Structures are given as C-alpha cells and as structure tokens.
Amino acid sequence: MTTVGPAESLRDAYGKTLIEVGEQDPNLVVLDADLSGSTRTALFGQRFPERFFNVGVMEPTMMSIAAGLAISGRTAFASTFAVFGAGQAYNVVRQSICYNHANVKIVATHAGLLVGGDGGTHQILEDIGLMRGLPGMTVIVPADAPTTRAAIRAVHARDGPAYVRLTRESLPVVTDGSFQIGKAAELRSGNDLTIVAVGALVARALTVAEELAQVGVSARVLDFASVKPFDEPALLRAARDTGAILVLEEHSVLTGVGALVASTTSENYPVPVRRVGVPDVFGESGDPWALLDRYGMSLERIREEAWELLRARGKVQ
Amino acid sequence: MAAATSDETIRSLETTAREIRSDILRMTHAAGSGHPGGSLSVCDLVNALVFHELRLDPTRPDWPERDRLVLSKGHAAPALYAALALRGYLPREELLTLRQLGSRLQGHVDRGKLPFIEASTGGLGQGIGMAVGMALAARLGPTTYRTVAIIGDGECQAGSTWEALLAGGHYRLSNLLVILDRNGYETDGPTESIMGIEPIADKLRAFRYHTLEISGHDYREILGAFAEARSVTTGPTAIVARTVKGKGVSFMEGTHTYHGKAPTSAELGRALAELGAPGGAAQ
Structure with missing residues (x-):
C-alpha cells in the first residue's frame, strides 16, 4: 500500500x-x-x-x-x-x-x-x-x-x-514510478469509495484514504496521471466496485479531470461523483499550500466530500 | 544577375503562370469559395519557385534534400495546389475538388492530406515560425536544403510573424528566404488604412534580413532576387515583392473584393478569356 x-x-x-x-x-x-x-x-x-x-x-x-x-x-x-x-x-x-x-x-x-x-x-x-x-x-x-x-x-x-x-x-513521493501512458495507477485498494486524483492532490487523496481506513472505510485511490489517453476501464471498474467517486485536481472543476470522470461515468455507469478543485475563479498571491486550502482543496474539504458520498451511498449514517 | 535569365526561361514561366492562374480561377469557381485575389498576387512567385528556384523532385516528394516551401499565408492554397499539380505532384483534374468534403485539397494547405505540403498553415503568423524551425533543423545537419517562407502583408500585423523574423535574424539563418507578397490588401481593405506596416523593408532590415524590393510579377527581377538570396551567407534574406491583388484578371486587380470571394460563372468566363488559357483542369 x-x-x-x-x-x-x-x-x-x-x-x-x-x-x-x-x-x-x-x-x-x-x-x-x-x-x-x-x-x-x-x-x-x-x-x-x-x-x-x-x-x-x-x-x-x-x-x-x-x-x-x-x-x-x-x-x-x-x-x-x-x-x-x-x-x-x-x-x-x-x-x-x-x-x-x-x-x-x-x-x-x-x-x-x-x-x-x-x-x-x-x-x-x-x-x-x-x-x-x-x-x-x-x-x-x-x-x-x-x-x-x-x-x-x-x-x-x-x-x-x-x-x-x-x-x-x-x-x-507517492508512486513507484511505474507510470504507463493510458493506465491509471491504483495506489490503494478499497471498495467503499474511489478517490481519483491527479498531480499535487494525489498525496492528499492518500492521506484522507488512510484516515478513512482508521474508521473502517476502505477507499480506493487511483492516480490518473495519464489524463489522455484516459484509462476508462479502470474508472468504470471503480464505479462498479465502489459506487461513488471523488475527484481531486488542482484545476478548474469546469473543464478538468472531474468533468471527464463525471461525463464518462454518466454515459457508461452512472454513480455519484463529486468534484474537488478550483471553482470558476482566478487565483491570487499567497503561500502555495495555503492557496490550495483557500480555494477549496483543503484536507477538511476533501474529508467532507468523502463522507458526503459515503452517506449518499448509504454506507454510513 | 538578371541578365543571366534567358528569354526562353521567361517564356516558359509565363506559360506555366497562365496555366496556374486559370486553374486558380477554375478551382475557386468550382468550390464556390476561396481566396482568388491573394492566390493570383502570389502566383508568379510560387510559379518561379516551383518551376525554377527550388530543388524538387516530384517523383520523390519525401527526398530529404528537397527544398522546403512553407506557404505561411495558407489561404493562397489554390496557387500552390495549381503549381504543384502542373509540376506533377497531383493530378490536375483533382484541383476541382478544392474545399469539397473528402477532398485532399483543404481550404488551407494541409500536409496531413497531401504529403508534399511541408506545413499545414492557415492561422497567420505560424508558418514563418515553422520555417525557422525547418531551417534550424537543416543547420543541425546532415541535410543541406533551403527553406522558403511566403508570408502575406496582412500577416505582417501579427506579432508572432515578428517573433519568428526576430529568431531567423538572431540565428543568422542564411538557409532561410522570406518572401512577402506585398499586394497591399487584406480581408477588410488596404493594409495601410487598417494597420499600416510601412516602411516594411526598413523593418526587415532592422531585423537583420538582407532585404530586396522587387516587382513580384517581373520574372527577371524575381529570379535575380532568388539568385542574390542564394549568395548571401551571413544571414537570412527577405524579398519584399510588390504585387497586385488579383493580378492577371482586370476586374479582380487592385481590390479586396476577391480576397475571399470566388468568381461567378460569368466572371470565370471573362477571366479565362482575358488569360487566353483554354487548357488546364477540366470544367
């Protein structure tokens, strides 16, 4: 793991x-x-x-x-x-x-x-x-x-x-460098929820998945470094196995990986999808990591979205 | 140098020019759209390159040593298609498929469809940059081809044109020749009333180009300038070729009306009669 x-x-x-x-x-x-x-x-x-x-x-x-x-x-x-x-x-x-x-x-x-x-x-x-x-x-x-x-x-x-x-x-460092074009990397296995992440937010995905494991929730973490070509089979497997997908990206939610995940699942295997990323705004000067928190990508926000999905799936009260 | 050009060479080029012009008119008429004005203005330059100046072999379109011609003003595609067809790169009958669904003859030149097109262009101010890259590649060796870029005068309003020109001068690319088709008009009217580019030759000299000013319809001047460009070893050469938009067809000359408008059937008949060229692509 x-x-x-x-x-x-x-x-x-x-x-x-x-x-x-x-x-x-x-x-x-x-x-x-x-x-x-x-x-x-x-x-x-x-x-x-x-x-x-x-x-x-x-x-x-x-x-x-x-x-x-x-x-x-x-x-x-x-x-x-x-x-x-x-x-x-x-x-x-x-x-x-x-x-x-x-x-x-x-x-x-x-x-x-x-x-x-x-x-x-x-x-x-x-x-x-x-x-x-x-x-x-x-x-x-x-x-x-x-x-x-x-x-x-x-x-x-x-x-x-x-x-x-x-x-x-x-x-x-969160991967072993076994990257392949067109392949998603499963960094953590799990069946209650899938967290799809790219770039800087993969580490946060792993952190939240580890926290969830402490309370008995198993979250699958997929690193979708290959955004195009996109590993659609891996995404649809995750949709079937876990029934809910949380997407994390340091990018506008309008046109990024979250939009891609939502449209792909919607057409092929609809499950609840929530997108964590930057809303429809420009950024500003500041400490880099504080900016991630300020613009909607804090660990707290990621946790909230994960629990929201788990509740929607009836996996927790 | 101009004296070295024989009368026979001139006569031969005048003959091919007539064929190319009539094909440009037939093609754009058949397509119902296109850019006859700028194709006719650049016709003599393209003709002189394809039939005289460039090192080409139609039987080996992928010959590594062939000279590269980049039509940065990609909307003059009909002129290049017509010249290359006449030179044997594609069947002349195919010219009439211009702009039709499924045709290899796209509205702007497309190397994905026609392998002997060196660069797909259309959006202005990009082909000139690609030509700079091709010239740099030749310098890295082992090939020794030369690269020629044809740019338009409206295109000289694009900042990226000047970025590319700056790079060509900075790298002292003596294997690069830039030809400006200075016909004076762009889509909406005269360049000098829309966004003036003069004094254009001075600008090119300031960008470190050995700059020549010629008539773009006088073959002695054109071939003389090409020969002079080849002799320059210290950096790139630019030729400001003064041309007439719509050249060769009286009612198309010196107006922007036919920048992006094809001739009607009646206009085509008049134009072909003026050119006195009954042959060429089937009607």
Missing part, C-alpha cells in the same frame, strides 16, 4: 531525465522561452548547447519553431510555464503542433495555484481542459518525481504531441 513519502522536485526530475534521454537520442532538441533556469531545461542546454534553443519571450513562436524542427525529423521538447505554454501559445499548439501532428513534447512547469506568490495571472487553472480538447494530444499530470521521470521517457518514446503538466513546488 502506497504511503506519502518525502517531497522531491518534479522540475529537477525533468531536467535530469532530459539529459539522460538526450544522451541516448542525438535527435532530441530542446527549446525554452527565457525560463530555462526555472523549468530546468538549462541543464540540457549546458550539456548540449548545439541542440538547445532559448528563444526568449516568444512562447507562441517557440511552439511553431519546435513544430518546424519536429516536422524536419527532430524530437522537440519545449518548456515554459504552463500559463504561457498552454495559454499564450494555445492556437499555435493547436495548428502548428497538433494539426501538423508534429512530434513536440510541451513540458510545462508552474501550473496551478502552487505557483504561489506570482498570483492569479500566472496560475493557470484551465490548461488540462485546453490541452485535453486537442485531437492527438497526450496529456500527463504527474503526481511526483518518479512519475515525472517515467512520463518524460514515455512521451519521448511515443510519436506525436504531448503535454506534461508539472508544479513549481516539490511534491511528496
């Missing part, structure tokens, strides 16, 4: 893995838009300067240049903050990368409220929805450093566009 381990940086894991992949694959090129220190692509740039292009503050054109490199036979990784990579560059990602089926991997750091002090302009909460809606796009939201390492290798090995969403904050 998975437990919550010490925190480790996803960005560091990305930067180091990129060098390892680059050593094996001379065809790999990396682009950044003046944030290479923060995204950690600078590590690749120091090691392979001839294959590294820091294009400055031009995120949309970083994406079209990456597409041109990819169409010409290179595998291109392009990194910047998520708000710029998914938001600022959206239609270039759509046309130059996805429509052209260009082999570009967007690894976006600093997603969500966990950006903290930079405030609402930089805290994109819509990127999963934006990227998931693009035909041909693979979308991965790692919960920790081991999954980040596995995800970088997996998207490198897979032909076609990909979006990998990383956080600025280090996150507790």
Whole structure:
C-alpha cells in the first residue's frame, strides 16, 4: 500500500531525465522561452548547447519553431510555464503542433495555484481542459518525481504531441514510478469509495484514504496521471466496485479531470461523483499550500466530500 | 544577375503562370469559395519557385534534400495546389475538388492530406515560425536544403510573424528566404488604412534580413532576387515583392473584393478569356 513519502522536485526530475534521454537520442532538441533556469531545461542546454534553443519571450513562436524542427525529423521538447505554454501559445499548439501532428513534447512547469506568490495571472487553472480538447494530444499530470521521470521517457518514446503538466513546488513521493501512458495507477485498494486524483492532490487523496481506513472505510485511490489517453476501464471498474467517486485536481472543476470522470461515468455507469478543485475563479498571491486550502482543496474539504458520498451511498449514517 | 535569365526561361514561366492562374480561377469557381485575389498576387512567385528556384523532385516528394516551401499565408492554397499539380505532384483534374468534403485539397494547405505540403498553415503568423524551425533543423545537419517562407502583408500585423523574423535574424539563418507578397490588401481593405506596416523593408532590415524590393510579377527581377538570396551567407534574406491583388484578371486587380470571394460563372468566363488559357483542369 502506497504511503506519502518525502517531497522531491518534479522540475529537477525533468531536467535530469532530459539529459539522460538526450544522451541516448542525438535527435532530441530542446527549446525554452527565457525560463530555462526555472523549468530546468538549462541543464540540457549546458550539456548540449548545439541542440538547445532559448528563444526568449516568444512562447507562441517557440511552439511553431519546435513544430518546424519536429516536422524536419527532430524530437522537440519545449518548456515554459504552463500559463504561457498552454495559454499564450494555445492556437499555435493547436495548428502548428497538433494539426501538423508534429512530434513536440510541451513540458510545462508552474501550473496551478502552487505557483504561489506570482498570483492569479500566472496560475493557470484551465490548461488540462485546453490541452485535453486537442485531437492527438497526450496529456500527463504527474503526481511526483518518479512519475515525472517515467512520463518524460514515455512521451519521448511515443510519436506525436504531448503535454506534461508539472508544479513549481516539490511534491511528496507517492508512486513507484511505474507510470504507463493510458493506465491509471491504483495506489490503494478499497471498495467503499474511489478517490481519483491527479498531480499535487494525489498525496492528499492518500492521506484522507488512510484516515478513512482508521474508521473502517476502505477507499480506493487511483492516480490518473495519464489524463489522455484516459484509462476508462479502470474508472468504470471503480464505479462498479465502489459506487461513488471523488475527484481531486488542482484545476478548474469546469473543464478538468472531474468533468471527464463525471461525463464518462454518466454515459457508461452512472454513480455519484463529486468534484474537488478550483471553482470558476482566478487565483491570487499567497503561500502555495495555503492557496490550495483557500480555494477549496483543503484536507477538511476533501474529508467532507468523502463522507458526503459515503452517506449518499448509504454506507454510513 | 538578371541578365543571366534567358528569354526562353521567361517564356516558359509565363506559360506555366497562365496555366496556374486559370486553374486558380477554375478551382475557386468550382468550390464556390476561396481566396482568388491573394492566390493570383502570389502566383508568379510560387510559379518561379516551383518551376525554377527550388530543388524538387516530384517523383520523390519525401527526398530529404528537397527544398522546403512553407506557404505561411495558407489561404493562397489554390496557387500552390495549381503549381504543384502542373509540376506533377497531383493530378490536375483533382484541383476541382478544392474545399469539397473528402477532398485532399483543404481550404488551407494541409500536409496531413497531401504529403508534399511541408506545413499545414492557415492561422497567420505560424508558418514563418515553422520555417525557422525547418531551417534550424537543416543547420543541425546532415541535410543541406533551403527553406522558403511566403508570408502575406496582412500577416505582417501579427506579432508572432515578428517573433519568428526576430529568431531567423538572431540565428543568422542564411538557409532561410522570406518572401512577402506585398499586394497591399487584406480581408477588410488596404493594409495601410487598417494597420499600416510601412516602411516594411526598413523593418526587415532592422531585423537583420538582407532585404530586396522587387516587382513580384517581373520574372527577371524575381529570379535575380532568388539568385542574390542564394549568395548571401551571413544571414537570412527577405524579398519584399510588390504585387497586385488579383493580378492577371482586370476586374479582380487592385481590390479586396476577391480576397475571399470566388468568381461567378460569368466572371470565370471573362477571366479565362482575358488569360487566353483554354487548357488546364477540366470544367
């Protein structure tokens, strides 16, 4: 049974893995838009300067240049903050990368409220929805450093566009890094309730599941790092086995994984679904973890929603 | 350099230009929509590239050493389709399927449908960036192809066009040629009354492009500029090609009316008569 381990940086894991992949694959090129220190692509740039292009503050054109490199036979990784990579560059990602089926991997750091002090302009909460809606796009939201390492290798090995969403904050290690594209990871077994989580909230899912176990409730925890392709069989098994699903994501509830879970179960095996995430608002400056609490993702709120579902299912009074 | 261009070369290009122009008109007429104005303005440039300047082999569309042509102003698709059909890349009859359901000839050029199209474009200010990426890839080797991007003048209002131009200059991409189809009009009217881009040649020079200004309908000037661009080894070249929107059809010239409007049957008949080109795609 998975437990919550010490925190480790996803960005560091990305930067180091990129060098390892680059050593094996001379065809790999990396682009950044003046944030290479923060995204950690600078590590690749120091090691392979001839294959590294820091294009400055031009995120949309970083994406079209990456597409041109990819169409010409290179595998291109392009990194910047998520708000710029998914938001600022959206239609270039759509046309130059996805429509052209260009082999570009967007690894976006600093997603969500966990950006903290930079405030609402930089805290994109819509990127999963934006990227998931693009035909041909693979979308991965790692919960920790081991999954980040596995995800970088997996998207490198897979032909076609990909979006990998990383956080600025280090996150507790919660997986063994056995990530596979298209597969949900069952981090904890259980039959009374399912908690589906992605990214930073997987650790909170495990914490609440452990608390529930103390009072005799068994909660299954599924890490859906592979948001697209989505492991529909694993979700529907969970719906049948547990009859209720709680979804946790550091993202807008309007267009994120909760909406995906609700629509998928609704069409195939309707069960009560509750979504924990950010309501239809922008974020603000503050301590990263305090922001999660303030914007509806506190442990207390997660507990309440879990009990609400258990009551709805008649599993508790 | 212009003197090196033979009369025979010019005559040959004038012949293919007539065919391409008539096909552009037939295609857009058959489709009932499309962009004849900007296709006719860029026609002579595309013709000169496809039939003279570019290193191409229609029998090997995936030849790694082929030159890359990116039509960043993707709405001029009919001009590129017509030129490539005439060059042997696709059956000329297929041109009349433009914009129809199931056709490989999408409204904007699409490499997913036609493998010899180098980049799918349409949304403006992106093809030029892709061309920069292709030129960078060539520099990494081992291939030695050159990349040519054709941009529109309305497209020069897009910030991302200037991002890409900045990158081409910064990386001193001498294997990159940017051609501006300066026909003076965009969808809603004249560029200079909507959002002026002049002095455009000065801007390109300031972005570190060896910049030439020519008539985009004079083949001696076009081929001379291409030859000069090839000789520049210090950085990219830009050609500001002054063109006439709707060039070759009297009632389409110098107006934005036919930017995004296909000719009617009567207009098609008049236009083809003016061009004196009875051949080409079946009607």
